[in-house]
Each structure stands twice: as structure tokens, then as C-alpha cells.
Amino acid sequence: MQKAHNYYPDCPEELVVGLARTGDRKAFEDLVRRRQAWLRNLMRRLCSDTALADDLAQQVFLKAWLKIRMLKQPRAFGAWLKRMAVNVWLHYLRKNDALRKADELEDFEKPQHEATSLGMDLDGALATLPPSVRLCVVLSYQEGMSHGEIAKITGFPLGTVKSHIRRGTLRLQELLAAYADQVARRNHDG
């Protein structure tokens, strides 16, 4: 006879979250399996260091496991996890005093653009942004969050969020100009 947890991968996430809230470790394991790629990718974009990103992602899941009973709406699990990820990242930055350098844009050698290394170029360009700017840009572009939502989740003033996104966008446009040319050429040829 099949055990109940064998069916978890086929269940809607809300249901699995509900089971995890009751202390079902198998249900939580299924949630980790579902969300790990997204969370690790988000953390990698934020910190540009694969090993550190995985460590932080583990911390986020651990916090989630400890606090999941407090989650009132199972359908809000994704947003709740994202908020926790942002908090873990901000805590890491504060602990390492990285926010102090928030206004400094690092020197960056413009990448040599090849079609195969576009992802790498984006990560490289993101790595040159100050952490708080990078956080706002990633939440805006990758997570599709509005400025207001970013201000709420990060605790930054709305004006700061807007300015960070504007500065970050300009910097990325400058660094990834070759990619833009490539897209324009592709569109022209097509």
C-alpha cells in the first residue's frame, strides 16, 4: 500500500503547507523540494556566490520550518518564504557590515559578450551593484515586485527603493550594452 506522503508531490502546495504546519516533516520536505530551485536562484542573484547562496537558502528553510506554524494562510507560503529570504539576506549584510558600502559602485570590467555566457554576464554585472541596490533590482526584475512591495518587504523608504532601482537599471544597461545590441540585431534580422 502506498504511504500518504508518496502523494505529496501531486498535491496542491496549499494542502502540503497545511500538512507541514501540523509538523509533518515529509510535507515540509516536499515543500523544500518544490521551492529549492527558486530560492537558491534568488539567493544566488542576491549574493553572487553559489556556496554562500546555498548556505543562506538552508537558513531560510530552517527558519521556515521553525515558524511554519505561525503562517496563517497556506496560500501565502511563497510570499512568506520570500520575505524570510530577504530578511536572512539583510541580516547577513548587517552582520557583515555590507550595507555601509551601499552607495559605492564597484569597478567592473565590461564583460565580453557571448551568447552562451549571457547568464554569467548578468550575474557578473549584478555582483558590481551595492547589496541594497542589487536587492531592489532583483526583487523588481526577477520577482516582478512593485516598488511599494519592495519597500514593504525590505523596510527601505519608497524613495530609496525607486532610486536604487533607477541606479541599478542604469548600471546594468551600461554593463550589458553588448547584450542589448545583440537583441536588437536579432530582432532586426528576424
Added chain:
Amino acid sequence: MMAEQRDPILQGLFAEPVSEPVDEAFVGEVMNQTRNRMYWILVSISSIVVLIVLSAWLFSVPALKFVILITESLATPIFNVGDGWMAWILLPVNSVAGLLVISAKVVRMAWKRVFGLRTLF
């Protein structure tokens, strides 16, 4: 909203699919950590319970004596007004405890008057 428009090229770049298969080692590591944390919490709670029980066993009699002593001292009348109904009426103020409470109130009021809203206690 115009102010929140995103650069379409950057948007496209962020949307590039990231190939990320389920990493069972990562999942296993997370679940190991949750298990370790659970054991750690259990051990902490058990230690605290043991400590409380031991303390209660060791210190219950001296603690009880101390509490009785304090209670008796606080209930000691300041003025001798006999054992009649007057003594019962004045009991809340005619005791060390009453004196302490009134003194604390007076100090607090004076503090507020001198230093404004800054809390003393």
C-alpha cells in the same frame, strides 16, 4: 504605471531560464538541519525542566521560609491602632507594604513633574 516600467531587455535577461534540477543533496541537508534543530530544542527544554525540578527540590523549603518572612515584614503595621475595626480599615495603608507603594507613587509623580514623560519605572 509609468514610474514602475522596467527595461524590457533587462527583463528578458532576468527571465532567461535557469536550469536547476532538484538537488536531493540540498534537500537532504535541509532536512538534516531541521532534525538536528528539533533535537537541540528537545534537549534545551529537557535541561530547563530538569533544572527547575532540581531547584525546586533543593530550594523549596528555604524559598518558602523567605517568602513567609517577606510577607510578614510587609504586613507589619507602622502605627499600633489595636485590633478593632479601625485596624482593618487602615490595614492597606498602615503597613510596610502600603508605605512602600505610597512612596513609589510619590517618587514617580515627582519624577514626572521634574523630568516630564521619561519613564522611571
